[in-house]
Amino acid sequence: MPRFAANLTMLFTELPMQDRFAAAAHAGFTGVEILFPYDIAAKDLSRAATAAGVEMVLLNTPPPNWAGGPRGFAAEPGREERFRHDFDRALRFAQALRARHIHVMAGRAEGDAARAVFVENLRWAVQRAPHASLTIEPINRIDMPGYFLADFDLAAAIIEEIGAPNLGLQFDAYHAQRITGDVAGTWARVAPHVRHVQIAGYPGRHEPVGGEIDWPAFFAMVDSSGYRGWISAEYNPEGHTEAGLGWLPRR
Ligand SMILES: O=C(O)C(=O)[C@H](O)CO
Numbered sequence: 001m002p003r004f005a006a007n008l009t010m011l012f013t014e015l016p017m018q019d020r021f022a023a024a025a026h027a028g029f030t031g032v033e034i035l036f037p038y039d040i041a042a043k044d045l046s047r048a049a050t051a052a053g054v055e056m057v058l059l060n061t062p063p064p065n066w067a068g069g070p071r072g073f074a075a076e077p078g079r080e081e082r083f084r085h086d087f088d089r090a091l092r093f094a095q096a097l098r099a100r101h102i103h104v105m106a107g108r109a110e111g112d113a114a115r116a117v118f119v120e121n122l123r124w125a126v127q128r129a130p131h132a133s134l135t136i137e138p139i140n141r142i143d144m145p146g147y148f149l150a151d152f153d154l155a156a157a158i159i160e161e162i163g164a165p166n167l168g169l170q171f172d173a174y175h176a177q178r179i180t181g182d183v184a185g186t187w188a189r190v191a192p193h194v195r196h197v198q199i200a201g202y203p204g205r206h207e208p209v210g211g212e213i214d215w216p217a218f219f220a221m222v223d224s225s226g227y228r229g230w231i232s233a234e235y236n237p238e239g240h241t242e243a244g245l246g247w248l249p250r251r
C-alpha cells in the first residue's frame with residue numbers, strides 16, 4: 001500500500017505553515033509536500049518536519065508565486081540562466097529539508113523550440129543533481145493557461161529520451177482526468193515512469209471522493225501496478241481540512 005502525504009500548500013491552511021506539519025501527522029499522514037517553500041527559512045521548515053515526525057516528500061522549483069505568477073522556466077527559450085539559478089535554489093532547499101523529489105516546473109511556452117529547451121534544461125538538471133530525484137508533471141491548461149507540459153505521452157517521451165535514472169513522472173490524477181478524461185487508461189500507459197502521485201477529486205479539485213474518478217479502483221490499480229512511492233493529497237478542502245479526511249486509509 002502506498003504511503004500518503006499531505007500537500008501543506010493546500011491542506012491545513014487553517015493554520016500557519018509551521019503548524020501544518022504537526023496537524024498532518026496528527027491526521028495520519030506520514031509525509032508532506034510544499035509547492036513553494038521559499039518564503040520560510042529552510043531550517044525552520046526542517047525543524048517543524050522533524051518535530052512532527054513527517055518526511056518531506058516534494059517541493060517545486062521556484063518562482064514562489066502561488067497566486068498566478070509564472071510557473072517555472074524550464075521550457076522557456078531564452079530563460080536558461082534563470083532556470084539554472086532557480087534550480088540551484090530548489091536544490092539547496094531540497095537538501096536542507098531532505099526532500100525526496102524536486103518537481104521541475106516547465107513554465108509557459110509552446111512549440112519545438114520549447115521542447116528542445118525543456119530537454120536541454122532537464123539534461124543539465126539531472127547531471128547537476130545526480131543524487132536528487134527530479135519529476136515533471138503534466139498540468140491541464142484550463143487551470144494553468146499556456147503551461148508547456150500538458151500531455152502525459154509527451155512527458156513519458158521526454159523522460160525516455162533523456163533516459164536518466166533520476167528523472168521521472170509526477171502523475172496528478174486530477175490533471176490526468178481533466179486532460180485525458182481517462183485516468184485509468186493514462187496510468188496504464190505511463191505507470192513505469194511514475195515516481196510521485198498526487199490526487200484530487202474531479203471535477204472541483206476537492207477531496208478524492210466521488211466525482212468522475214473511481215477512487216477505490218484507482219487506489220487498487222496504483223497498488224497492483226507495483227507503485228510504492230507516495231500519494232500526496234493536493235486538493236482544496238471543501239470545508240475544514242480535518243472534516244474532509246474520511247477518504248484517508250488507515251485512520
Ligand atoms: O498544479 C499542480 O497540480 C501541481 O502539482 C503544481 O506543482 C502546482 O504548482
Ligand SMILES: [Mg+2]
Nearest residue numbers: 137172198234
Ligand atoms: Mg499536482
